[in-house]
Amino acid sequence: MVRDLVLKNDEVLNDIKIGFRKYRLSLLIILTSLLILVLYSQLNYSVDNQIAKLNMEKNYYVAENFKLKNQLAVLSSPERISKLAKEQGGMKNIDYRQVKFIDVNE
Template structure:
């Protein structure tokens, strides 16, 4: 009985030994795919976060451009010139233009 089990175990060991290269290759490929998949998902998550940040910055940029155009309007600059600097509107009849 023990001898039969030993022969059976030896037979199983030779079977395992015969196909161990394939199992090792399979495990290596599987491990590589798992690592690649984890890396892919981390990169995908980072891309999503960066896209969200880009959209927020684009919206903020549009608001700042709108504020710049409002602050640099000629009406506002003229109003500040009159109130703060006590400037008067230009009378173009007293202005001489030089042609070059």
């Protein structure tokens, strides 16, 4: 003997309401946990992006600092300074045999 399963809308809705009332706290905890996880994931993603940007910026400044140190080494070389002094300042080559050194400690 086979019975037909007949679902009535009122009975189904009533069962859902009873089930919802019974497990309301569990559903609330699950939904709250999911919301917290999503927010934490967004925060973590944002922080990771900021870290990546800061690392790229740091690498740029390290490379720029290296370039500036190289330029400083070139600009402050004694050969370059001597050449500029002779060309622009009118400095002459020095004959050290004609220079008199004075000792200030005497």
